[in-house]
Amino acid sequence: MDLDLMRELSVRTDSRIVLLVLDGLGGLPMEPGGKTELEAAETPHLDSLAAASDLGLSRPVAAGVSPGSGPGHLALFGYDPLRYRVGRGVLSALGVGFELGRNDLAARINFATKDGSGRISDRRAGRIPSEEASRLVDLLNERVRLEGVETFVVHEKEHRAVVVFRGEGLSDALTDTDPQRTGLEPLPVEPADGSPEAKRSAALANAFVREADRVLEGRHPRANTVLLRGFGMHPALPSFEEVYGLRAAAIAAYPMYKGLARLAGMELLPEGEGIAGEIETLRRSWRDHDFFFVHVKPTDAAGEDGDFERKVRIIEEVDGLLPRILQLEPDVLAVTGDHATPARLRSHSWHGVPFLLRSPYTLPTARSFGERACAGGSLGVFPAQEIMGYLMGHALKLNRYGA
């Protein structure tokens, strides 16, 4: 989306938009001639919605490219995922619910094992149990002190944690310390460009590793060092308020998606219990916002597990709850995913993502919601970045372009 164009044309109105994202919705048949997860699911409500909707297949990043959760959502929110990059460190920080500031530098930590000669013998410290890692994280927070910056270490799970450096003049143009194989020494963090910020940040990151080694010494049989990778900073997205003039809210159960929504300046609403809880939150907050991003996670998890049937059942559960959203009478309702996660592939994939948009101004082309129905829809196959333009247009929130 051309964000400058959106800034120029967007107007505030009373109309309300709901963007319902089933994570990893797109799918594939398990065998030739078969149906996709969405096509196989019994979805009477989505089907009758489709019969009143514009349909299309959206592409999150580029032909053949499987998007991570960061780029997938950035595209849904109208940001160019190739321009705005969300580093792994940033996603990890968002994933643990850390409120990342504009100047913060984040990196993924792995607890690891270093042998007597200084070489890495286990990149995951024997997948150290979460309780033990959590204690070590506390130690690092208590004892590591660096000149000129604050550091925050937050535990994720098992051997994984996040470190955030907070201070002025930092840069994420940095290389990883993880040598990617055992038997090698960890690498020093190097500045990836010639800026003073990158040099200073590299020095700080290397100091952090030295300090961590000192603090960890003798504390745990395996976790005696840390590997850093995926340095990233807040991508400084222009906010939904500024670009679209929207008072946007997010309803999501998982911290990473909350974090992505917060990057876009959305207000986070308490998600409640399960998918039904999310929709109940939507109902309660209906008057306070004009854009709602509702995120449903379990479809993606089922796809990642290769569990076609479970993904089908979750889609059917969402279908059963759809009338509760429709009762609110949103002016625009879109149902889609941030990418495909076909059970067939057990991972995110590059395939087109089914997209449905219901408003009073649609040109319906099918009577069911599924990948193949969407492929022949009135929106065709299109970049996911354009979705926000369609939502704004159908909500009558865009002025005419040119006289």
Next chain:
Amino acid sequence: MDLDLMRELSVRTDSRIVLLVLDGLGGLPMEPGGKTELEAAETPHLDSLAAASDLGLSRPVAAGVSPGSGPGHLALFGYDPLRYRVGRGVLSALGVGFELGRNDLAARINFATKDGSGRISDRRAGRIPSEEASRLVDLLNERVRLEGVETFVVHEKEHRAVVVFRGEGLSDALTDTDPQRTGLEPLPVEPADGSPEAKRSAALANAFVREADRVLEGRHPRANTVLLRGFGMHPALPSFEEVYGLRAAAIAAYPMYKGLARLAGMELLPEGEGIAGEIETLRRSWRDHDFFFVHVKPTDAAGEDGDFERKVRIIEEVDGLLPRILQLEPDVLAVTGDHATPARLRSHSWHGVPFLLRSPYTLPTARSFGERACAGGSLGVFPAQEIMGYLMGHALKLNRYGA
């Protein structure tokens, strides 16, 4: 369209292209499950043409964005409507048939009423009748003289007119004087950038308003001042001749569309009476040109009036005249619109525009011409800017790219 690529590849041949534009052709069903205007119309000739054509849905500007007539036509002619902007002043000048030069600066004028304290009490001077406004325009043309530029004032209708400043070193980076509400003083024209051209132009525009106030004093009970807005200059489009090697002609009944065609360097032909008159002009000029832009206005007007049935009838009228165009045996005939104007919305809209291209080299996919038939066509959903490429290709007027 990549105009440089067209410049590089285009070759002159004897083949002839007709681009028949039904303004605002795209439509929507009035109610769920219904047909669009084009789908509802009885169009035996367009339908049999479609059965021999490539079909697609074109998008003029961007997802969700409703184009004005300027951007809509620029896209049809292959120019990037986000790069080449046609200001309201320019469109107004074109609309009254003023021959805008490359250095001319145009602005829309509203006659308005200023009270004793200098505040605007009526932004339209009580919608002053055209005859009275026309007299005031004559007065301004006789009596306003500015240092270093010529000025031309042309009346449009009622309180609306256009002023054109002609001279060297002008700029349209200027703010409006219209305060947009009554009870406020008019604003001074300010330069919108730091260039000397903008400063000089702002001073000239402000001097024009002062002079106009002086000339108008005591001449009319309500129209005692002018408000200026929509400053714009000739967008300096590369010509059809230069880019495509085409001797292009335009047949259009309304001055604005003639003006847009002239911006692209097309020759204007006398349009004759009604749609049949336009086609008669086409026949008479058939030997003199190899590209014909034929513009039909009433479809858009019917859509803007919310008159579904009238739009249907106009489409049917065009269908009835189609054999006269086919008799000429154009090598390439395209039928489309510059944007959608669904009666459902009573305005221009962002929806896909049906596009049909008949040549000896097509891949037909349907037996009727309509939005949904086009959505599934061999051209898919595509940017309107690409249309000129297709026309040139099917006319065999493009060399191969690369060996």
